[in-house]
Amino acid sequence: MESNLIWITGLAGSGKTTIGKAVYETLKNKYVNTVFLDGDHFREITGQLSSHTREGRMIVAMQIARMCKFLTDQKINVVCSTISLFKEVHEFNRANNSKYYEFYIHCDMDELIRRDQKQLYTKALKKEIENVVGVDIAFDKPANCDLEIDNTQQNNLEKKVSSIINLIK
Numbered sequence: 001m002e003s004n005l006i007w008i009t010g011l012a013g014s015g016k017t018t019i020g021k022a023v024y025e026t027l028k029n030k031y032v033n034t035v036f037l038d039g040d041h042f043r044e045i046t047g048q049l050s051s052h053t054r055e056g057r058m059i060v061a062m063q064i065a066r067m068c069k070f071l072t073d074q075k076i077n078v079v080c081s082t083i084s085l086f087k088e089v090h091e092f093n094r095a096n097n098s099k100y101y102e103f104y105i106h107c108d109m110d111e112l113i114r115r116d117q118k119q120l121y122t123k124a125l126k127k128e129i130e131n132v133v134g135v136d137i138a139f140d141k142p143a144n145c146d147l148e149i150d151n152t153q154q155n156n157l158e159k160k161v162s163s164i165i166n167l168i169k
Protein backbone atom coordinates (compact mmCIF):
# COMPACT_ATOMS: atom_id res chain seq x y z
CA MET A 1 0.00 0.00 0.00
CA GLU A 2 1.26 3.46 -0.85
CA SER A 3 1.61 5.88 2.01
CA ASN A 4 -0.77 8.74 2.64
CA LEU A 5 -0.24 12.29 3.74
CA ILE A 6 -3.28 13.51 5.64
CA TRP A 7 -2.95 17.24 6.11
CA ILE A 8 -5.27 18.82 8.65
CA THR A 9 -5.32 22.58 8.59
CA GLY A 10 -7.30 25.40 10.17
CA LEU A 11 -6.88 28.41 12.43
CA ALA A 12 -5.53 28.19 16.00
CA GLY A 13 -8.20 26.69 18.23
CA SER A 14 -10.27 25.25 15.39
CA GLY A 15 -9.67 21.64 16.46
CA LYS A 16 -6.79 20.43 14.28
CA THR A 17 -4.84 18.66 17.02
CA THR A 18 -7.94 16.99 18.50
CA ILE A 19 -9.21 15.75 15.14
CA GLY A 20 -5.73 14.91 13.80
CA LYS A 21 -4.81 12.83 16.84
CA ALA A 22 -8.08 10.92 16.66
CA VAL A 23 -7.58 10.27 12.93
CA TYR A 24 -4.06 9.06 13.69
CA GLU A 25 -5.27 6.69 16.40
CA THR A 26 -7.88 5.18 14.09
CA LEU A 27 -5.46 4.80 11.20
CA LYS A 28 -2.71 3.39 13.41
CA ASN A 29 -4.99 0.47 14.32
CA LYS A 30 -5.01 -0.54 10.69
CA TYR A 31 -1.55 0.57 9.57
CA VAL A 32 1.24 0.51 12.14
CA ASN A 33 3.49 2.53 9.86
CA THR A 34 1.65 5.74 10.74
CA VAL A 35 2.96 8.82 12.53
CA PHE A 36 1.29 11.92 13.91
CA LEU A 37 3.06 15.24 13.43
CA ASP A 38 1.57 18.35 14.99
CA GLY A 39 2.88 21.81 14.15
CA ASP A 40 3.40 22.67 17.83
CA HIS A 41 5.38 19.45 18.38
CA PHE A 42 7.48 20.13 15.33
CA ARG A 43 8.50 23.52 16.70
CA GLU A 44 9.29 21.88 20.04
CA ILE A 45 11.37 18.98 18.72
CA THR A 46 13.32 21.09 16.24
CA GLY A 47 13.95 23.87 18.77
CA GLN A 48 12.58 26.36 16.28
CA LEU A 49 14.09 29.78 16.19
CA SER A 50 11.77 30.95 13.43
CA SER A 51 9.37 33.66 14.46
CA HIS A 52 5.61 33.65 14.13
CA THR A 53 5.63 36.35 11.46
CA ARG A 54 4.23 35.38 8.07
CA GLU A 55 7.78 34.71 6.83
CA GLY A 56 8.71 32.65 9.90
CA ARG A 57 5.52 30.65 9.66
CA MET A 58 6.14 29.99 5.98
CA ILE A 59 9.66 28.67 6.74
CA VAL A 60 8.33 26.29 9.40
CA ALA A 61 5.36 25.19 7.27
CA MET A 62 7.70 24.29 4.39
CA GLN A 63 10.01 22.42 6.78
CA ILE A 64 7.01 20.43 8.01
CA ALA A 65 5.90 19.76 4.43
CA ARG A 66 9.37 18.53 3.46
CA MET A 67 9.57 16.37 6.58
CA CYS A 68 6.23 14.81 5.63
CA LYS A 69 7.49 14.06 2.14
CA PHE A 70 10.65 12.53 3.61
CA LEU A 71 8.41 10.17 5.58
CA THR A 72 5.86 9.34 2.87
CA ASP A 73 8.75 8.56 0.49
CA GLN A 74 9.68 5.83 2.97
CA LYS A 75 6.15 4.45 2.99
CA ILE A 76 5.14 5.98 6.28
CA ASN A 77 1.59 7.34 6.56
CA VAL A 78 1.58 10.79 8.09
CA VAL A 79 -1.24 12.62 9.81
CA CYS A 80 -0.10 16.22 10.07
CA SER A 81 -2.02 18.95 11.88
CA THR A 82 -0.71 22.46 11.41
CA ILE A 83 -2.02 25.94 10.63
CA SER A 84 0.11 26.35 7.48
CA LEU A 85 -2.60 28.20 5.60
CA PHE A 86 -0.40 29.12 2.66
CA LYS A 87 -1.23 28.03 -0.84
CA GLU A 88 2.46 27.46 -1.64
CA VAL A 89 2.54 24.76 1.05
CA HIS A 90 -0.65 23.09 -0.17
CA GLU A 91 0.70 23.15 -3.73
CA PHE A 92 4.02 21.65 -2.62
CA ASN A 93 2.21 18.83 -0.81
CA ARG A 94 -0.04 18.07 -3.75
CA ALA A 95 2.88 18.05 -6.19
CA ASN A 96 5.10 15.88 -4.00
CA ASN A 97 2.84 13.26 -2.43
CA SER A 98 0.93 10.89 -4.69
CA LYS A 99 -1.66 10.19 -1.98
CA TYR A 100 -2.31 13.61 -0.51
CA TYR A 101 -5.49 14.43 1.38
CA GLU A 102 -6.25 17.88 2.69
CA PHE A 103 -8.85 18.73 5.31
CA TYR A 104 -9.84 22.20 6.38
CA ILE A 105 -11.21 22.53 9.89
CA HIS A 106 -13.52 25.52 10.04
CA CYS A 107 -14.60 27.30 13.20
CA ASP A 108 -16.49 30.61 13.31
CA MET A 109 -14.32 33.50 14.50
CA ASP A 110 -16.76 34.33 17.35
CA GLU A 111 -16.25 30.83 18.67
CA LEU A 112 -12.46 30.95 18.22
CA ILE A 113 -12.46 34.14 20.29
CA ARG A 114 -14.62 32.45 22.92
CA ARG A 115 -12.29 29.39 23.09
CA ASP A 116 -9.04 31.32 22.88
CA GLN A 117 -6.99 28.70 24.82
CA LYS A 118 -3.75 30.50 24.02
CA GLN A 119 -5.20 34.02 24.51
CA LEU A 120 -4.10 34.83 20.99
CA TYR A 121 -7.23 36.37 19.53
CA THR A 122 -8.12 38.39 22.62
CA LYS A 123 -4.64 39.92 22.80
CA ALA A 124 -4.31 40.48 19.05
CA LEU A 125 -7.67 42.23 18.88
CA LYS A 126 -6.51 44.55 21.69
CA LYS A 127 -3.27 45.06 19.72
CA GLU A 128 -1.21 43.68 22.61
CA ILE A 129 0.38 41.08 20.32
CA GLU A 130 0.97 40.71 16.60
CA ASN A 131 1.27 37.84 14.13
CA VAL A 132 -1.96 36.00 14.78
CA VAL A 133 -3.25 34.14 11.73
CA GLY A 134 -6.81 35.23 10.98
CA VAL A 135 -6.35 38.59 12.73
CA ASP A 136 -3.31 40.42 11.35
CA ILE A 137 -1.89 37.64 9.16
CA ALA A 138 -4.05 36.85 6.17
CA PHE A 139 -4.48 33.19 5.30
CA ASP A 140 -5.25 31.14 2.23
CA LYS A 141 -8.25 28.98 2.84
CA PRO A 142 -7.47 25.75 0.93
CA ALA A 143 -8.83 26.01 -2.59
CA ASN A 144 -8.93 22.28 -3.36
CA CYS A 145 -9.34 20.52 -0.05
CA ASP A 146 -10.88 17.05 0.06
CA LEU A 147 -13.30 18.08 2.77
CA GLU A 148 -14.14 21.08 4.92
CA ILE A 149 -15.33 20.17 8.39
CA ASP A 150 -17.32 22.66 10.43
CA ASN A 151 -16.03 22.27 13.98
CA THR A 152 -17.68 25.41 15.40
CA GLN A 153 -19.45 23.05 17.75
CA GLN A 154 -17.08 20.96 19.84
CA ASN A 155 -18.98 17.74 19.24
CA ASN A 156 -19.30 14.62 17.08
CA LEU A 157 -15.59 13.90 17.13
CA GLU A 158 -16.11 10.30 15.99
CA LYS A 159 -18.34 11.37 13.13
CA LYS A 160 -15.84 13.98 11.99
CA VAL A 161 -13.00 11.48 12.16
CA SER A 162 -15.03 8.96 10.12
CA SER A 163 -15.73 11.55 7.46
CA ILE A 164 -11.95 11.88 7.03
CA ILE A 165 -11.14 8.15 7.23
CA ASN A 166 -13.89 7.31 4.72
CA LEU A 167 -12.21 9.44 2.06
CA ILE A 168 -8.84 7.71 2.43
CA LYS A 169 -8.53 4.88 -0.03
Ligand SMILES: Nc1ncnc2c1ncn2[C@@H]1O[C@H](COP(=O)(O)OP(=O)(O)O)[C@@H](O)[C@H]1O
Pocket residue numbers: 010011012013014015016017018019115117151153154155156157160
Ligand atom coordinates in the same frame (compact mmCIF):
# COMPACT_ATOMS: atom_id res chain seq x y z
N1 LIG B 1 -15.00 17.84 17.92
C1 LIG B 1 -14.62 18.17 19.16
N2 LIG B 1 -15.19 17.60 20.24
C2 LIG B 1 -14.81 17.95 21.46
N3 LIG B 1 -13.89 18.89 21.77
C3 LIG B 1 -13.26 19.48 20.74
C4 LIG B 1 -13.59 19.16 19.39
N4 LIG B 1 -12.82 19.91 18.57
C5 LIG B 1 -12.06 20.67 19.37
N5 LIG B 1 -12.32 20.43 20.68
C6 LIG B 1 -11.70 21.15 21.80
O1 LIG B 1 -11.52 22.49 21.34
C7 LIG B 1 -10.26 23.01 21.76
C8 LIG B 1 -9.43 23.41 20.54
O2 LIG B 1 -9.03 22.25 19.84
P1 LIG B 1 -7.51 21.99 19.36
O3 LIG B 1 -7.52 20.64 18.77
O4 LIG B 1 -6.53 22.24 20.46
O5 LIG B 1 -7.35 23.11 18.24
P2 LIG B 1 -6.08 23.50 17.35
O6 LIG B 1 -5.13 22.35 17.40
O7 LIG B 1 -6.65 23.74 16.00
O8 LIG B 1 -5.53 24.75 17.95
C9 LIG B 1 -9.63 21.94 22.63
O9 LIG B 1 -9.96 22.23 23.97
C10 LIG B 1 -10.31 20.66 22.18
O10 LIG B 1 -10.35 19.71 23.22
Ligand SMILES: [Mg+2]
Pocket residue numbers: 016017018038040
Ligand atom coordinates in the same frame (compact mmCIF):
# COMPACT_ATOMS: atom_id res chain seq x y z
MG1 LIG C 1 -3.11 22.35 17.97
